[in-house]
Amino acid sequence: MKKEFQILKKVMLLMVTALFFISCESNINEIRKSNVVEFNPVGEAKDFNLKYTDSGKIKAILISPQMLDYSHLEFPFTEFPKGIDVTIYDEQGNKSFVTSNYAISYTNSNLIDLSGKVKVTTHDGKMLETEQLYYDQKNEWFFTQKTYKFTDKGNVIDGLGIDFSKDFKTLDTQGITGVYSI
Incomplete structure (x- = not known):
């Protein structure tokens, strides 16, 4: 037992x-x-055309096939997974253009990350091409540490890393190759 x-x-x-x-x-x-954290956008726009105006004048036009709004997150952002096409107007009405295959705009830091065949073209023919480019909206300043190609009046500069003002008047290049006439 x-x-x-x-x-x-x-x-x-x-x-x-x-x-x-x-x-x-x-x-x-x-x-x-x-x-599990829900990581879904609170809003989505498809095939939209956004015009930014100030004092009755168009300052910029943003066109994109898709925009996703993540403004509800702790670090809010807006994503453009299918790219952007932006036209920027200066005080004289001259147009400059920015295109990329992908973009994300961070609300708190005012930083925009452009990637995938990024191209910036100014009204006077200057052009920058790279795979990734950041834009600081507050300081109106572009920068990248990726390879780039900058063209101005037939002069071509290739390099790794560049910072410049939105009007290309101030350039800070690193690791450049090519010939540029000053």
């Missing part, structure tokens, strides 16, 4: 242990589900 009691005791212990692990498995799965 002692032997039967010990066997029964071991079987009961095994069943309690099994039930414990089964119940923990369920709770762990529930905890995992509760820790």
Whole structure:
């Protein structure tokens, strides 16, 4: 009888242990589900044409096939997964153009990240091409550490890393090759 009691005791212990692990498995799965953060946009626009005006004058036109709004997140941003085409007007009404295959604009830092065949063309024929370019909206300043090609009146500069003002009047180039007439 002692032997039967010990066997029964071991079987009961095994069943309690099994039930414990089964119940923990369920709770762990529930905890995992509760820790999942929803990462969905609060808004989406397709095939839109946005005109930015100031004092009755058009300052910029943004065209994109898709915009996703993540303004509800702790670090809000707006994503343009299918690229952008921007026309910028200066005080004299001259047009400059910015295009890229992808863009993301960070609300808190006023930083825009352009990537994938980025091209900036000014009204006077200056052109910069690169794979990634950042734009600091507050300081109106472009910069990249990627390779680039800058063309101005037939002069071509290739390099790695460049910073410049939005009107290309101030350039800070690093690691350049090519010939440029000053």
